Amino acid sequence: MPLLPPNVSATNFSQAVSQFRAVVGQEWVFTSDDDVALYKDAYSPFWGEKEEILVSAAVAPSTAEEVSQVVRIANTFKIPIYPISTGKNLGYGGSAPNLSGSVVLDLKRLNRIIEVDDKRHFAIVEPGVAYFDLYRHIQEKGLRVQADVPDPGWGSLIGNALDHGVGYGFGGFRDHFYSHCGMEVVLPNGDIVRTGMGALPGAKTWAEYHYGAGPYVDGLFSQGNFGVVTKMGFHLLPAPEAYLTGTVIVPKRNDIIPLVEGGNRLEHAGVIGMPEYGSPLGGFGGPPDPELRSILAKPGGASVAELEQHAETTNRGFFSLTVQFYGGEKVVRAQWEYAKEVFAGIRGVKFNEGDFIKFPATPEQLEKAHKVAIGVPNMSIFTIGARSAFNPSPTDGHLWFSPIIPKSGEAILEAQDVFMKVFRDMNMPSLVSPFSVPATWMFRAFVFIMGLPVYRNNIEQNKKTRELVKHLIQVGAEHGWGEYRTPPAFQQQVTDAYSYNNHALRRLHETLKDAMDPNGIISAGRYGIWPKQMRGQTKV
Amino acid sequence: MSNRREFLQLTLAASALPALAARNEPIDPERLALNGPRVRVDDVIVESTSPMAIAFGNEATRFGLEVQGVTDDVTDLWYQHLSVRWNRGPAVVAGLTLSTTLFCLETLANDRGMRLWFRADHAALANGQAQHEVSGARRLVDRAAVFQRDWVCGFAGLLAALPPWQPEKSQSNFIDPFPDPVWAPGPMVSWIIAPRSAAQLPLV
Numbered sequence: 203m204p205l206l207p208p209n210v211s212a213t214n215f216s217q218a219v220s221q222f223r224a225v226v227g228q229e230w231v232f233t234s235d236d237d238v239a240l241y242k243d244a245y246s247p248f249w250g251e252k253e254e255i256l257v258s259a260a261v262a263p264s265t266a267e268e269v270s271q272v273v274r275i276a277n278t279f280k281i282p283i284y285p286i287s288t289g290k291n292l293g294y295g296g297s298a299p300n301l302s303g304s305v306v307l308d309l310k311r312l313n314r315i316i317e318v319d320d321k322r323h324f325a326i327v328e329p330g331v332a333y334f335d336l337y338r339h340i341q342e343k344g345l346r347v348q349a350d351v352p353d354p355g356w357g358s359l360i361g362n363a364l365d366h367g368v369g370y371g372f373g374g375f376r377d378h379f380y381s382h383c384g385m386e387v388v389l390p391n392g393d394i395v396r397t398g399m400g401a402l403p404g405a406k407t408w409a410e411y412h413y414g415a416g417p418y419v420d421g422l423f424s425q426g427n428f429g430v431v432t433k434m435g436f437h438l439l440p441a442p443e444a445y446l447t448g449t450v451i452v453p454k455r456n457d458i459i460p461l462v463e464g465g466n467r468l469e470h471a472g473v474i475g476m477p478e479y480g481s482p483l484g485g486f487g488g489p490p491d492p493e494l495r496s497i498l499a500k501p502g503g504a505s506v507a508e509l510e511q512h513a514e515t516t517n518r519g520f521f522s523l524t525v526q527f528y529g530g531e532k533v534v535r536a537q538w539e540y541a542k543e544v545f546a547g548i549r550g551v552k553f554n555e556g557d558f559i560k561f562p563a564t565p566e567q568l569e570k571a572h573k574v575a576i577g578v579p580n581m582s583i584f585t586i587g588a589r590s591a592f593n594p595s596p597t598d599g600h601l602w603f604s605p606i607i608p609k610s611g612e613a614i615l616e617a618q619d620v621f622m623k624v625f626r627d628m629n630m631p632s633l634v635s636p637f638s639v640p641a642t643w644m645f646r647a648f649v650f651i652m653g654l655p656v657y658r659n660n661i662e663q664n665k666k667t668r669e670l671v672k673h674l675i676q677v678g679a680e681h682g683w684g685e686y687r688t689p690p691a692f693q694q695q696v697t698d699a700y701s702y703n704n705h706a707l708r709r710l711h712e713t714l715k716d717a718m719d720p721n722g723i724i725s726a727g728r729y730g731i732w733p734k735q736m737r738g739q740t741k742v
Numbered sequence: 743m744s745n746r747r748e749f750l751q752l753t754l755a756a757s758a759l760p761a762l763a764a765r766n767e768p769i770d771p772e773r774l775a776l777n778g779p780r781v782r783v784d785d786v787i788v789e790s791t792s793p794m795a796i797a798f799g800n801e802a803t804r805f806g807l808e809v810q811g812v813t814d815d816v817t818d819l820w821y822q823h824l825s826v827r828w829n830r831g832p833a834v835v836a837g838l839t840l841s842t843t844l845f846c847l848e849t850l851a852n853d854r855g856m857r858l859w860f861r862a863d864h865a866a867l868a869n870g871q872a873q874h875e876v877s878g879a880r881r882l883v884d885r886a887a888v889f890q891r892d893w894v895c896g897f898a899g900l901l902a903a904l905p906p907w908q909p910e911k912s913q914s915n916f917i918d919p920f921p922d923p924v925w926a927p928g929p930m931v932s933w934i935i936a937p938r939s940a941a942q943l944p945l946v
Binding site for chain 1: 814815816817820821825842843845846849850852853857909938
């Protein structure tokens with residue numbers, strides 16, 4: 203018996219599918235078991251369990267007009283639909299909806315690059331355009347712009363931005379929703395609306411000026427379920443002439459405080475791109491060496507003095523900050539000299555100059571470079587192994603726990619202590635150490651991100667992981683650290699934590715949802731926003 | 743343990759193909775013609791850091807197949823080659839790679855109307871034997887049963903004379919009690935990616 207959407211009869215579903223076929227063509231409606239299986243979350247933390255989200259069908263339109271017709275049909279038959287772009291949101295739900303039985307609205311056939319302007323530095327694209335696609339377009343046309351890219355490069359610009367995805371480049375460009383400008387949206391009633399300057403026929407500034415006139419509604423469509431985005435503009439970085447990195451190394455644990463203060467000052471003033479904090483002793487993604495592991499394994503843990511002593515005797519320093527500069531050669535070299543002055547007051551600080559590239563990069567430079575930092579999409583993230591003390595067996599994927607913490611050294615140290623205690627209390631190998639540092643993808647905050655393993659053949663381990671994540675979410679919320687993004691399995695709990703004034707934000711979302719999507723057909727349950735008729739029920 | 747030439751001849755006998763020449767000579771794929779059309783394999787991908795995959799790549803080359811190496815990161819293979827090839831239309835690609843490589847390529851292939859039609863996960867067991875967990879189109883899984891004890895040669899031979907298949911699926915689990923010394927531990931997988939519809943299989 204094929205899976206049906208909830209509260210939809212087989213007859214109505216069959217009629218809806220027939221009408222979908224009439225709109226998009228027979229070959230672009232997928233109902234076979236093999237085809238719908240492709241829309242499972244490849245990194246599902248419920249793989250093989252009854253809670254695993256499954257879809258009933260998928261529909262792949264090729265234009266905004268077809269999307270509008272599909273949405274109207276879904277409304278007629280009250281079919282829950284779940285739009286995806288390229289469906290590559292691995293670690294945050296992939297291509298699977300929040301509600302089992304939904305019909306996936308697969309937008310990858312909307313794959314046109316509408317416009318790229320390298321004098322005013324913007325692009326307008328459809329949801330099926332991946333970072334690889336835009337990069338190829340820019341390279342082939344010789345355009346002097348650079349798109350900010352995430353890891354890996356196969357994702358959709360629109361899909362990534364709408365889930366608040368992030369990259370590695372300069373300033374606000376790497377907050378992909380922040381750097382978007384204007385969108386075209388199919389509303390739940392099938393209406394096609396353009397926001398910002400796009401609402402003014404003939405305006406050429408759709409992808410230049412965000413706001414148009416009147417209330418700014420774009421945010422409703424990010425991590426939301428108020429419409430289907432079919433076009434979006436993005437601000438692009440002018441292609442830099444040169445790129446330079448430098449590393450600042452500090453000897454003591456508490457030096458992270460002035461290190462971050464200096465990094466903030468440089469970044470918020472537009473001097474550096476994404477700051478990359480690390481630890482020569484093994485921070486983000488790096489395991490401690492054997493001698494250090496034995497120090498850490500001592501009963502009661504290691505003291506700060508012991509760790510600092512180890513850092514000194516091994517001449518490695520305790521924390522580091524790699525700074526990145528983009529611009530003319532004279533400018534980046536002067537900026538690096540200025541950056542050294544900013545950090546010079548930290549006792550024992552050391553500086554190492556890193557990569558210098560005068561574009562175009564040579565193949566050797568490109569091979570060595572952190573490609574995403576210079577706008578080159580790639581797949582190398584998949585080469586990073588997932589073996590760790592936490593789980594020595596290879597994994598089938600991961601999910602992310604991504605709490606936002608303040609952009610300060612004090613917050614880093616506090617987060618280390620709090621989360622190390624969580625793992626100790628749960629008697630689990632810790633993913634956090636005294637050298638753990640946050641990711642800096644956000645322009646104006648830190649994310650103290652952790653990757654948890656998922657398996658396709660280990661239900662027990664997946665259950666433990668889910669329990670751990672639930673506990674981490676709770677502990678994070680108790681300290682004012684909410685997640686910026688999370689897989690569907692945890693979206694309800696995460697958004698429950700945003701509870702100011704008796705969940706006033708949730709109530710606002712629900713008011714808007716009821717007005718805009720009374721049948722609740724779009725992305726039911728996304729980030730805790732359920733249709734009225736489903737609130738308070740147990741749902742899969 | 744029988745030698746590899748004998749195993750390969752058994753494979754060819756089972757598929758009604760003519761006997762091979764000496765193993766160090768290139769093999770004309772036309773001599774491997776089935777009684778009927780064969781599926782054209784456009785590319786064979788091998789993990790360059792795996793002795794097993796390299797040996798397979800050498801065999802595939804001897805069979806006249808186009809072999810591309812990949813070292814874990816599929817970026818260049820995807821961006822420079824496969825994305826261009828697949829944008830022109832469906833094509834059959836096979837390989838012996840790390841499972842992460844297959845995950846990436848399968849996901850990208852699905853976007854372009856192609857599917858994974860054959861998969862064999864290889865593992866070195868603690869007792870020194872080798873295990874192949876095979877799944878996919880029934881006709882291909884049945885063929886794997888014939889060459890299970892000489893995977894490197896047998897899989898290359900299968901690709902060189904790949905029969906068209908129907909959607910019916912099956913799976914099986916084979917044990918090779920005396921695996922070839924080129925085996926190395928690690929999550930290696932053999933696979934075939936081809937158009938979603940059997941009617942779109944490119945035949946020669």
